[in-house]
Amino acid sequence: MTEANLDVRSARKDQLVPGATGDWEIIVGLEVHAQVASNAKLFSGASTAFGAEPNANVSLVDAAMPGMLPVINRRCVEQAVRTGLGLNAKINTWSRFDRKNYFYPDLPQGYQISQYKDPIVGEGEIPVETDDGETITVRIERIHLEQDAGKSIHDLSPTETFVDLNRAGVALMEIVSRPDIRSGKEASAYLTKLRAIVRALGTCDGNMDEGSMRADVNVSVRKPGTPFGTRCEIKNVNSMRFVAQAVDYEARRQIAVLEDGGVIKQETRLFNATTGETRALRSKEDAPDYRYFPDPDLLPLELDPKWIEEIRATLPELPDAKRTRFMGAYGLSAYDAGVSAGDLETAVFFETVAQGRDAKLAANWLTQELFGALNKRELALADSPVSAAQLGGLIDLIASGDINGKIAKDVFARMLDSGEDAAVIVEREGLRQVTDTGAIEKAIDDLIAANPDKVAEAKEKPKMFGWWVGQTMKATGGKANPAVVNDLLKQKLGVA
Amino acid sequence: MAIDENTVRRVAHLARLALPEARVAPMAAELNGILAWIEQLNEVDIEGVAPMTSAVATPLPMREDVVTEGGDARKVLANAPKSEDGFFVVPKVVE
Numbered sequence: 001m002t003e004a005n006l007d008v009r010s011a012r013k014d015q016l017v018p019g020a021t022g023d024w025e026i027i028v029g030l031e032v033h034a035q036v037a038s039n040a041k042l043f044s045g046a047s048t049a050f051g052a053e054p055n056a057n058v059s060l061v062d063a064a065m066p067g068m069l070p071v072i073n074r075r076c077v078e079q080a081v082r083t084g085l086g087l088n089a090k091i092n093t094w095s096r097f098d099r100k101n102y103f104y105p106d107l108p109q110g111y112q113i114s115q116y117k118d119p120i121v122g123e124g125e126i127p128v129e130t131d132d133g134e135t136i137t138v139r140i141e142r143i144h145l146e147q148d149a150g151k152s153i154h155d156l157s158p159t160e161t162f163v164d165l166n167r168a169g170v171a172l173m174e175i176v177s178r179p180d181i182r183s184g185k186e187a188s189a190y191l192t193k194l195r196a197i198v199r200a201l202g203t204c205d206g207n208m209d210e211g212s213m214r215a216d217v218n219v220s221v222r223k224p225g226t227p228f229g230t231r232c233e234i235k236n237v238n239s240m241r242f243v244a245q246a247v248d249y250e251a252r253r254q255i256a257v258l259e260d261g262g263v264i265k266q267e268t269r270l271f272n273a274t275t276g277e278t279r280a281l282r283s284k285e286d287a288p289d290y291r292y293f294p295d296p297d298l299l300p301l302e303l304d305p306k307w308i309e310e311i312r313a314t315l316p317e318l319p320d321a322k323r324t325r326f327m328g329a330y331g332l333s334a335y336d337a338g339v340s341a342g343d344l345e346t347a348v349f350f351e352t353v354a355q356g357r358d359a360k361l362a363a364n365w366l367t368q369e370l371f372g373a374l375n376k377r378e379l380a381l382a383d384s385p386v387s388a389a390q391l392g393g394l395i396d397l398i399a400s401g402d403i404n405g406k407i408a409k410d411v412f413a414r415m416l417d418s419g420e421d422a423a424v425i426v427e428r429e430g431l432r433q434v435t436d437t438g439a440i441e442k443a444i445d446d447l448i449a450a451n452p453d454k455v456a457e458a459k460e461k462p463k464m465f466g467w468w469v470g471q472t473m474k475a476t477g478g479k480a481n482p483a484v485v486n487d488l489l490k491q492k493l494g495v496a
Numbered sequence: 497m498a499i500d501e502n503t504v505r506r507v508a509h510l511a512r513l514a515l516p517e518a519r520v521a522p523m524a525a526e527l528n529g530i531l532a533w534i535e536q537l538n539e540v541d542i543e544g545v546a547p548m549t550s551a552v553a554t555p556l557p558m559r560e561d562v563v564t565e566g567g568d569a570r571k572v573l574a575n576a577p578k579s580e581d582g583f584f585v586v587p588k589v590v591e
Binding site: 038039040044045046047053054055056057058059060061063065071072073074075076077096101103104105152153154156157158159160161162163164165289291294298299300301302 | 510512549550552554555556557558559560561562563564565566567568569571572573575578580581582583584585586587588589590
């Protein structure tokens with residue numbers, strides 16, 4: 001890769017960071033560690049389940065007992081290939097495992113089995129929709145398979161470190177992007193898109209709280225049109241928000257150093273989620289020397305092209321294809337389709353609600369009413385008190401004319417509180433829409449009798465018509481069919 | 497390729513070997529002897545020969561994605577100099 005091939009995007013004007021010496025451009029590339037969704041570890045038969053007792057999910061291979069040999073998990077290989085296909089990337093039919101040597105108590109082998117020169121997946125690219133409504137292309141440099149390390153706990157004793165090897169040997173995919181990202185927001189949008197894709201593929205659960213996905217963020221700054229600056233790597237950032245924060249903070253820090261006449265040292269930094277700042281962990285001078293070499297315990301990984309095609313044939317519909325389909329099949333706007341198709345769970349929920357119903361109405365209720373309510377309650381869609389079938393039931397009552405839109409919102413609020421079906425609430429509370437013209441006519445007649453002055457006003461001032469509609473709705477407990485009310489009022493008041 | 501004394505110290509440090517200063521110079525000489533011996537391989541003409549990655553011409557064996565091991569922390573910890581509550585316990589590795 002030459003500099004020219006690496007440097008293919010310019011930031012938009014509004015993404016530039018103004019400094020004392022002029023505008024600065026932020027350059028970002030991400031290395032995302034995604035835990036492969038599998039039952040067993042990459043090279044052993046121990047479980048990958050989260051939250052087990054310390055060292056319960058450890059085989060003698062993971063503990064690096066003498067004489068133990070790694071045997072690769074076929075499923076993990078398949079998942080890496082599937083991920084590569086989902087990222088429109090080249091699958092390398094010949095790849096190899098290397099040893100990355102370093103000493104740490106949570107790495108009992110004294111080396112991590114990784115892929116250095118010959119990764120299983122080569123170059124790819126994904127389109128990323130940003131908050132600004134722009135679609136950018138982020139190129140993938142490579143994906144390689146490697147082992148996760150164990151967990152060191154330093155705060156259980158003042159003089160000792162406690163080590164749990166449950167994660168040691170779990171398969172990770174390291175997904176490396178090109179430096180095609182130009183802001184914190186774009187970095188976060190890229191991670192969001194990547195997460196949606198691996199979740200749709202079923203190759204990683206994307207659970208950032210449990211550490212299933214975490215990012216090393218490479219940040220540098222430059223004056224637009226000049227070569228890339230020296231970069232710093234911010235390790236292990238584990239949320240979308242933190243990625244954006246880390247990029248913005250780090251860019252400002254580097255700009256301040258440079259404008260002060262200083263130089264950026266290539267170094268590894270840590271992000272502090274509490275303060276939103278980054279701090280130096282180690283500089284390049286004391287960067288570890290990993291002495292990679294091919295792992296003699298493992299033969300090269302050769303993939304049968306037929307197997308790759310079989311995997312390709314089982315790829316599920318990915319978020320981009322889904323969004324296009326939602327726009328075509330359901331007539332959704334680009335925005336509604338993007339929201340509804342963006343996440344696997346949301347897409348399933350939407351399609352369950354939309355099935356056999358007015359899809360635009362379904363999308364509105366999902367993206368506005370339900371998401372609004374869930375956000376307020378800080379709930380995930382999976383924990384929604386209203387199921388897809390129940391939301392569908394509510395929409396059915398609107399479509400059949402049993403309730404009007406205003407009552408529907410009240411019913412929905414009650415559904416959120418009680419988890420009951422819409423029909424049950426409507427029946428019990430007597431909220432069924434009044435379409436019986438007799439009842440509405442009577443309400444209007446009573447109002448006319450009580451407000452003769454307003455009858456005259458209605459003929460002169462069109463605005464007064466709204467007052468009449470409001471009063472009639474009030475008189476009928478909000479249950480009157482608004483269209484019927486309109487028609488009857490026009491007749492009785494003699495307005496056009 | 498010659499190995500100087502600093503390289504010996506560095507490699508020893510990377511391998512976490514405590515090499516007494518008196519042993520550094522003799523070790524450099526020994527390693528240089530070994531490397532010179534291995535460098536004889538450079539005399540072989542390997543033009544057009546693909547690098548050999550393994551002595552056995554067999555595909556990489558794979559295991560199915562089934563949990564077959566684990567579930568016995570005691571066995572894993574049996575050789576540990578110190579363990580507590582199911583954890584390995586080692587001297588503190590951070591300040």
